[in-house]
Amino acid sequence: MEFDLYKLVRDNIKNLTPYSSARHEFTGKASVFLDANENAFGSPLAENFNRYPDPLQWQLKFQLARIKGVPAENIFVGNGSDEVIDLAYRVFCNPGKDNVIICPPTYGMYQVSANINDVAIKKVNLTTGFQLDVEGILNAVDENTKLLFICSPNNPTGNNMNREAVELLLNNFPGLVIIDEAYINYSSQKTFIQELTEYPNLIVMQTLSKAWGLAALRLGLCYASMDIIDLFNKVKPPYNVNDASQQLGLEALQDTKEVNEWIRLVVEQKHLLAATLQQLSFVGKIYPSDANFILVKVTNANMLYDYLAAHEVIVRNRSKEVHCENCLRITIGTPEENATVINLLKLYKP
Numbered sequence: 001m002e003f004d005l006y007k008l009v010r011d012n013i014k015n016l017t018p019y020s021s022a023r024h025e026f027t028g029k030a031s032v033f034l035d036a037n038e039n040a041f042g043s044p045l046a047e048n049f050n051r052y053p054d055p056l057q058w059q060l061k062f063q064l065a066r067i068k069g070v071p072a073e074n075i076f077v078g079n080g081s082d083e084v085i086d087l088a089y090r091v092f093c094n095p096g097k098d099n100v101i102i103c104p105p106t107y108g109m110y111q112v113s114a115n116i117n118d119v120a121i122k123k124v125n126l127t128t129g130f131q132l133d134v135e136g137i138l139n140a141v142d143e144n145t146k147l148l149f150i151c152s153p154n155n156p157t158g159n160n161m162n163r164e165a166v167e168l169l170l171n172n173f174p175g176l177v178i179i180d181e182a183y184i185n186y187s188s189q190k191t192f193i194q195e196l197t198e199y200p201n202l203i204v205m206q207t208l209s210k211a212w213g214l215a216a217l218r219l220g221l222c223y224a225s226m227d228i229i230d231l232f233n234k235v236k237p238p239y240n241v242n243d244a245s246q247q248l249g250l251e252a253l254q255d256t257k258e259v260n261e262w263i264r265l266v267v268e269q270k271h272l273l274a275a276t277l278q279q280l281s282f283v284g285k286i287y288p289s290d291a292n293f294i295l296v297k298v299t300n301a302n303m304l305y306d307y308l309a310a311h312e313v314i315v316r317n318r319s320k321e322v323h324c325e326n327c328l329r330i331t332i333g334t335p336e337e338n339a340t341v342i343n344l345l346k347l348y349k350p
């Protein structure tokens, strides 16, 4: 099956002349910059905040390339993963005409972003074992199906998608396959970012918001073919990632030791929490998790949620999601925070 990316791109995007910023038009060596109407005297803050940031965040991308083993040209940085999701809709999906496939229960932004962009959603639920229904997905495809979202490890269930199923879809889905690896740092499964040359229809998303501990900076990462990255760059706001985030992100990426220690601690604490939950009478099922949270089925999720909230502990009630009746999603906290939850759970009388 020959893959033609440009058959999937909206005509208005294909024909778009992108905005050309001052920082974009001149990139050579110069000493006097009078091209962007900035305040030449300076900034009340750090020295260079009076200047527009690098529109393409090259320093950050070079460092990511070193860490991830993917060429910088294959990386896109968004204002959080949520910007990448929105861009995928805006580049590939004609509002009111095209559709995408999502696999509930999964991350809510795929649907919200589709609704904002007036793109139809086809839901092909995960199996009761929270795995991909490959046949159902391929059967749901029509001539206007552009994207397939796969979240692995999946939020809110915590499990990895079976790799053979993902590969089958990469080989047979006629549109773009977006694999959301927000929790990949906690996972025993290998990332798909090394497979970009094999699959021209692959987009992988990661984020610095979870394991890297930088949720406030809004740094979402995307890996794809250069052609796809070019399309995203064409459509994104010129300065989508601010300079404070670029600088601080770059600084944080210098040291992976602390991050790896946090990951080890989270996994350790997750096992401890799971073992404790197992002993409680009102806990029905603890779903195996490759992420930094646990999905747990209890006898009455609303009541347990209210009990914990009354004691100032907030978890996520996922009861209304398909296959998640009476399920709470509990993020792994510090050992002290987890001990607080464990003590409260032991005292709970349903």
Ligand SMILES: *Cc1c(COP(=O)(O)O)cnc(C)c1O
Pocket: 079, 080, 081, 082, 083, 107, 151, 155, 180, 182, 206, 207, 208, 209, 210, 215, 218, 219, 220, 221
């Ligand atoms: C948390 C999360 C993200 C991260 O989004 P950001 O906008 O990068 O903070 C992406 N996908 C999933 C599935 C998540 O759970």
